[in-house]
Amino acid sequence: MADLIIALDAPDRDRALALVDRLGSGADHYKVGLELFSRWGPEAVTTLRERGKRIFLDLKLHDIPNTVAGAVRSAAALGAGLLTVHAAGGSRMIQAAVEAARESGPRGPRILAVTLLTSMDPHEVAGVWGRQVESTGPEVVRLARMARQAGVDGVVASALEARALRGALGPDALVVTPGIRLPGGTRHDQRRVSTPQAAIRAGADHLVVGRAVTADPDPAAALVRVRQAMEAT
């Protein structure tokens, strides 16, 4: 059964906690991203851990290996269960992150690689890398393979890339997919969305759901609908 991660994209502590209270034990993990972490700080993780929640800390780390290793140790001490790094930081940075996570033993965070930001199109990628890029799909797979060889536990990717990644990385890698919407649901600013069923069938094993639940007038009921959709797969 795939895990359900609720993206806690709230602007401050009170709104984040109000949402967690409304959702009860319905989420397997909460994703704390840059917005909430920059506002509320590391306490976002420790407070939610005290409430028994598992945390996906989406900091998208990208720095020299020594600095990233230090950040991973800090995140491990907070109790983050999943943590993101940018694949573009390179093999040595990724290895440093993975080794730092393993220092905490089995309770250390699992490291996930972000390949290409889904906001980037081939033209923008070409501008950054200084070479021709026809489409992002092969670049995502290439970066994911490199990150997996460097030791990551999995990758974050659009559900539309999940099948190719599952094929490239094999059955043991985690494939974590955001951009999930219930059939007929509002897309918001996401361009490439997928239903829970389609994402799981494509090989995703962790679904990140934000506004389909958090922007619903009744988030707890919306969460139940997402769960039902996942279980119906």
Ligand code: C5P
């Ligand atoms: O509200 P929504 O379901 O679109 O939120 C998805 C969450 O996943 C947000 O926190 C967003 O930043 C994150 N995310 C994403 N696409 C990625 C990586 C992360 O939507 N490629």
